[in-house]
Amino acid sequence: xxxxxxxxxxxxxxxxxxxxxxxxxxxxxxxxxxxxxxxxxxxxxxxxxxxxxxxxxxxxxxxxxxxxxxxxxxxxxxxxxxxxxxxxxxxxxxxxxxxxxxxxxxxxxxxxxxxxxxxxxxxxxxxxxxxxxxxxxxxxxxxxxxxxxxxxxxxxxxxxxxx
Amino acid sequence: xxxxxxxxxxxxxxxxxxxxxxxxxxxxxxxxxxxxxxxxxxxxxxxxxxxxxxxxxxxxxxxxxxxxxxxxxxxxxxxxxxxxxxxxxxxxxxxxxxxxxxxxxxxxxxxxxxxxxxxxxxxxxxxxxxxxxxxxxxxxxxxxxxxxxxxxxxxxxxxxxxxxxxxxxxxxxxxxxxxxxxxxxxxxxxxxxxxxxx
Numbered sequence: 001x002x003x004x005x006x007x008x009x010x011x012x013x014x015x016x017x018x019x020x021x022x023x024x025x026x027x028x029x030x031x032x033x034x035x036x037x038x039x040x041x042x043x044x045x046x047x048x049x050x051x052x053x054x055x056x057x058x059x060x061x062x063x064x065x066x067x068x069x070x071x072x073x074x075x076x077x078x079x080x081x082x083x084x085x086x087x088x089x090x091x092x093x094x095x096x097x098x099x100x101x102x103x104x105x106x107x108x109x110x111x112x113x114x115x116x117x118x119x120x121x122x123x124x125x126x127x128x129x130x131x132x133x134x135x136x137x138x139x140x141x142x143x144x145x146x147x148x149x150x151x152x153x154x155x156x157x158x159x160x161x162x163x
Numbered sequence: 164x165x166x167x168x169x170x171x172x173x174x175x176x177x178x179x180x181x182x183x184x185x186x187x188x189x190x191x192x193x194x195x196x197x198x199x200x201x202x203x204x205x206x207x208x209x210x211x212x213x214x215x216x217x218x219x220x221x222x223x224x225x226x227x228x229x230x231x232x233x234x235x236x237x238x239x240x241x242x243x244x245x246x247x248x249x250x251x252x253x254x255x256x257x258x259x260x261x262x263x264x265x266x267x268x269x270x271x272x273x274x275x276x277x278x279x280x281x282x283x284x285x286x287x288x289x290x291x292x293x294x295x296x297x298x299x300x301x302x303x304x305x306x307x308x309x310x311x312x313x314x315x316x317x318x319x320x321x322x323x324x325x326x327x328x329x330x331x332x333x334x335x336x337x338x339x340x341x342x343x344x345x346x347x348x349x350x351x352x353x354x355x356x357x358x359x360x361x
Contacts, residue, residue: 007339007342008335008338008339008342009338010342010345011316011338011341011342011345012323012338017322017323039349041360042349042356042360043345043349045349045355045356045359045360046345046348046349046352046356047317048359049294049298049348049352049355049356049359050298050302050313050317050318050348051317052291052294052295052298053200053295053298053299053302054295055192055196056195056196056199056205057192057195058191058192058195058209058212059205059209062191062195062209062212062213063187063188063191065209065213066187066191066213066216066217067184067187069213069216069217070180070183070216070217070220073217073220073221
């Protein structure tokens with residue numbers, strides 16, 4: 001095993017985390033390589049120095065602060081909570097229900113009357129006349145004019161016969 | 164028999180708040196120490212540790228024990244610490260390039276409260292304090308990812324595989340990272356290493 005290949009194994013060796021077979025290979029290399037032997041010993045010394053740093057203790061209020069933040073967290077919504085309607089959804093659903101009932105309760109003839117289509121077409125054709133009639137009937141100057149002579153159908157018929 | 168971390172977390176998922184309190188008790192000290200050594204400010208370390216616990220709590224509903232609990236926990240902590248260091252660095256650059264930085268501002272955190280009781284010999288105490296300061300500074304000088312690797316390896320005693328998952332790298336890349344970190348420490352702490360070997 002070369003010095004380069006042993007580099008990645010030095011720390012696991014110092015930690016005692018190598019497999020037995022690998023450990024033996026490293027030891028065989030160390031027995032023959034003074035440079036790597038020095039490095040292993042120095043890594044051990046570094047690990048020992050790192051142990052000298054003392055631990056700190058979390059402050060007394062640490063737990064209380066975490067608990068307070070946990071308590072302030074919104075309650076968890078369960079999977080079933082998705083089925084519980086919010087006010088907006090409930091309002092929209094009820095409006096949809098009312099609209100459905102209203103449409104469903106309309107007389108069936110309105111929609112299925114075969115003549116209804118014809119009537120609507122006739123109304124569409126007569127619309128300009130109806131609009132003129134509406135304008136004229138509400139045209140104030142016309143109300144001041146003398147009322148036309150009432151003409152029944154018989155007079156018209158007589159004149160036709162004379163002609 | 165003590166419940167495992169995974170079992171406690173599954174109990175938290177099922178709505179058992181007491182299990183969360185047990186996890187908090189079990190990991191508050193390791194987390195605060197890890198974060199303190201990462202960011203070097205006690206108050207900030209505690210804030211970050213709180214944030215770790217809150218994130219664990221928030222994620223309880225989606226928790227799936229696909230990895231060790233500690234891997235997940237320290238992954239959150241490491242990411243928070245690295246982001247915090249990045250933010251602090253940017254903030255420092257924005258505030259002033261000329262402002263003096265007091266590197267030892269937080270050194271008092273680790274000082275024993277009653278020096279006289281533990282160290283009758285004040286000179287000995289000063290020597291020990293100087294050693295600790297040198298070790299702390301050597302760790303601080305490491306690049307952030309190397310520092311996280313050393314802290315997780317040395318103080319949390321996590322497996323290489325676990326640390327690799329936390330730092331999102333391969334196990335061989337982690338071993339290389341740790342080797343470079345220990346090499347740097349070996350050079351930085353050369354006087355102390357020589358003392359230790361003599």
